[in-house]
Structures are given as structure tokens and as C-alpha cells.
Amino acid sequence: MIFYSKISLILDQASLRSILSNFGTYPLERIAKSGMANITYIKTIPAVQTNDHGPIAYHDFGLIELAGYLKERYTPKQVVINQFTDVLGNTKETKKAAIKFLENLPIKSIDDCVSHPQGVSALSRKDCEDQAYVNEAVRNSIESGFPGIKIPRSWHFLTHATDQGFIVETNYDLKKLSEKIKEIYQHPLDLTSGYLLNLIHTATCDLVMSGHYAAEIATSSSLAAIMKTKMESTVRRREINHGNISLFQDHIIGNAHAIREAVNTKRINIKDALDLVESASRFKGWLNTVHPDAKIIQEYYKEATKSSWAEKLPGKSLRFAICTMAGITSEFFLPAGLGTVSGIAIGAADSFFLDKLAKGWRPSQFIENTMKPLISD
Known part of the structure; x- marks a missing residue:
């Protein structure tokens, strides 16, 4: 939040519950009142x-809305109120805080962010018809999310469309990969074909919401790798002369501080963290007027945290993937359909993202690495 002047805080049931569990209602009340997001x-x-039919598993994409039980259905507003009372207790004060939070709160489905009649799941289905993209996305996601894990080039992860869903053809040893990740990262993860497909689906959903709000994205390394793969694949299909396209540039700030970790472990209280966000606002307008290269971002961060409690925290590197559109020719912004490659038509997902790019959206990413190897002497 320190780096952006216009912030869209997108909450789902899990993230809302996490905020309430860790910090209570204070950050939500302050953010809403101050307008900082x-x-x-x-x-x-x-x-x-995933539906198993004998030895064959069929996969399909969708959206889930958590709305109570078969005998008791909840409205989205009631689901939000239940999150407050489940976490903070079923009291008058808690219900009052929940109702206050709901005032003027937009409640949306991910499908509201895309104009396709079949919703965002149709975009993910279309993506999975591109075997090269799926294969590259899965590989990049694992290798970026878990540095040190290298996928042999002979391994493949391909999807085949059928009337009952997608069948995965792969020679990945997912069980062995899961065991290796657990050994190195102390992270119990059960890698399955469905899990990996849902990473692709989640990345598409996040890109759709990013495009809808014309915003950059705070995300994980695994999802960032898929998003970059997706956008570069989209641009390559659209751009006739694509020999030199480099859509993203990674920037590392090496002298930052572990602010998030300090807040999450209660070393720094949430009030002080939000004070820092508000105090940095005087620099944000300037940051939006310049090209965001590594030096400028680093100088901005230095000024924004100068003489604050953040300077006393342990060091940390921050990583940004800045969308530069480098190598894009003028033909890229011709009307859709004129810039096809070898007769390949622009699909629904590509059309959505290309339209947003043409209108100035840049899917840059702030990448938060949550998986770090366990280092022992």
C-alpha cells in the first residue's frame, strides 16, 4: 500500500476472515473512513x-459462492456479517460494526468484471486449448514459486478438451515433487493436476479483476509467473513482429524492510502501519508522474520510510515486475483481428486483455514471496 496512490482492496471470505482474526475491525474502519483504499x-x-471416471479424470473451471447450507441459504451480506460474528463473537457491537462495514460496500462476482456471456471460466477454458501456454505456465509457476525446484525439459503438462471437461496428459511426478517441496520448504503441499489447473484459473481471474479496476496486482511468485506467461503469450499471438518482445522487467529493491512480517507477528501494530501508509501519500503523486524504474522506486521507498520505525526493522528485498510493453510495434494497437499470426484468431481471453492494454492498463505486479527455503546450519 505504500507504493500506490489509488488502491483497490479486494476482499473475499478468506481474506476478510484473516483481517478480522489478526487485527479486528480497526483496519477496515480506518481504511473506509480515510479513503486510502x-x-x-x-x-x-x-x-x-474434477470428476473421476475410472482411470480418467475430467476437469472443468468454475466459480464457487459460499452461501450457507442446503437448508439455510445466506445472502452475500449475511455471509459478511457471519464472518464478523464467527471471528469476533455474536454481540451487538460486532453486528453493528459489520452493518457499518457493509454500508456502501460493493459486492461483486468475478464474472461481473468480464463481459463474456459465459463468464471468466470460459476464458480459462479457452486458455487451456493452448497446450504450449498451459505447459509453460505450469512449469514457470512451480519453478518461480519454489526456487531450487527445476522441472526437467522433457516433462510436459498438456490439456485436451473433451465434451466432459479437460483431460490432463502429463509425465510430471507430482507425488515426488510434493515430497521435495515439503522437504525443502517445510510446506505440506499436495500437487495434483486439479491444483495446477486452478492456479491457471486463479491467475486468469486475478488478471480479469486487475484489468477491470485498471490496477496493478499484489500477488505470489507462482501466480505472477502464470500472469506474465499469459500476457506475453497473448501479445505474441497478437503482434506480427514478435521477435523482440519483453513485456515485463523485474526490479528488486534490496534495502527495504520486513514491514509485512512485523505487522503479522504483532511486532508493529496495525495503527502504526496505516500511519506509515498515510504519511507516504505526499510522495505518491510524484511517483505516478515518472517512469517506474528500479532507482526511482528505491528512492521513493527510502523517502517514504525515512525517520520512521520501519528503518529499525530487519532488511528485506522487494520485487516488482513492471510491464513495459517493450518491443511492441504500432500494429499491436490496430483493431482486433488485423494483427493475427499465421491465421490464428484472437480468442475471447486475448480480446479482453488486449482491449484493456490498448486503454492503458499495465498488469505490473508487486510480488510477495511467501515460500522461503528452510535454511539450517
Whole structure:
């Protein structure tokens, strides 16, 4: 939040519950009152349904809305109120805080962010018809999310469309990969074909919401790798002369501080953290007027945290993937359909993202690495 002048805080059930569990209602109340971010509640989450028919598993994309039980259905507003009372207790004060939070709170489905009649899941289905993209996205996601894990070039992860869903053809040893990740990162992860497909679906959903709000994205290394793969694949299909395209440039700030970790471990209270965000606002207008290269971002961060409690925290590197559109020719912004490659038509997902790019959206990313190897002597 320190780096952006216009912030869209997109909450779903899990993230809302996490904020309430860790910090209570204070940050939500202050953010809403100060206007430092526009809060939206997303009532749906991306999911992959897997149906086993004998030895064959069929996968399909969808959205889940958590709305109570078969005998008791909840409205989205009631789901939000239940999050407050489940976490903070079923009291009058808690219900009052929940109702106050709901005032003027936009509640959306991810499908509201895309104009396709079949919703965002149709975009993910279309993406999975591109075997080269799926294969590269899965590889990049694992290698970026878990540095030190290298996928042999002979391994493949391909999807085949059928009337019952997608079949995955792969020679990945997912069980061995899961065991290696657990050994290195002390992170119990059960890698399955459905899980990896849902990473692709989640990345598409996040890109759709980013394009809808014309915003950059705070995300994980795994999802950032898929998003970069997706956008570069989209641009290559659209751009006739694509020999030199380099859509993203990674920038590392090496002298930052572990602010998030300090807040999450209660070393720094949430009030002080939000004070820092507000105090940095005097620099944000300037940052938006310049080209965001590594030196400028680093100088901005230095000034924004100067003489603050943040300077006393342990060091940390921050990583940004800045969308530069480098190598894009003038033909890129011709009307859709004129810049096809070898007769390949622009698909629905590509059309959505290309339209947003033409209108100035840049899917740059702030990448938060949550998986770090366990280092021992």
C-alpha cells in the first residue's frame, strides 16, 4: 500500500476472515473512513471441479459462492456479517460494526468484471486449448514459486478438451515433487493436476479483476509467473513482429524492510502501519508522474520510510515486475483481428486483455514471496 496512490482492496471470505482474526475491525474502519483504499467484497472464488471416471479424470473451471447450507441459504451480506460474528463473537457491537462495514460496500462476482456471456471460466477454458501456454505456465509457476525446484525439459503438462471437461496428459511426478517441496520448504503441499489447473484459473481471474479496476496486482511468485506467461503469450499471438518482445522487467529493491512480517507477528501494530501508509501519500503523486524504474522506486521507498520505525526493522528485498510493453510495434494497437499470426484468431481471453492494454492498463505486479527455503546450519 505504500507504493500506490489509488488502491483497490479486494476482499473475499478468506481474506476478510484473516483481517478480522489478526487485527479486528480497526483496519477496515480506518481504511473506509480515510479513503486510502476502495474496498470491494468478491463473493466468488475460482475453483476446478474434477470428476473421476475410472482411470480418467475430467476437469472443468468454475466459480464457487459460499452461501450457507442446503437448508439455510445466506445472502452475500449475511455471509459478511457471519464472518464478523464467527471471528469476533455474536454481540451487538460486532453486528453493528459489520452493518457499518457493509454500508456502501460493493459486492461483486468475478464474472461481473468480464463481459463474456459465459463468464471468466470460459476464458480459462479457452486458455487451456493452448497446450504450449498451459505447459509453460505450469512449469514457470512451480519453478518461480519454489526456487531450487527445476522441472526437467522433457516433462510436459498438456490439456485436451473433451465434451466432459479437460483431460490432463502429463509425465510430471507430482507425488515426488510434493515430497521435495515439503522437504525443502517445510510446506505440506499436495500437487495434483486439479491444483495446477486452478492456479491457471486463479491467475486468469486475478488478471480479469486487475484489468477491470485498471490496477496493478499484489500477488505470489507462482501466480505472477502464470500472469506474465499469459500476457506475453497473448501479445505474441497478437503482434506480427514478435521477435523482440519483453513485456515485463523485474526490479528488486534490496534495502527495504520486513514491514509485512512485523505487522503479522504483532511486532508493529496495525495503527502504526496505516500511519506509515498515510504519511507516504505526499510522495505518491510524484511517483505516478515518472517512469517506474528500479532507482526511482528505491528512492521513493527510502523517502517514504525515512525517520520512521520501519528503518529499525530487519532488511528485506522487494520485487516488482513492471510491464513495459517493450518491443511492441504500432500494429499491436490496430483493431482486433488485423494483427493475427499465421491465421490464428484472437480468442475471447486475448480480446479482453488486449482491449484493456490498448486503454492503458499495465498488469505490473508487486510480488510477495511467501515460500522461503528452510535454511539450517
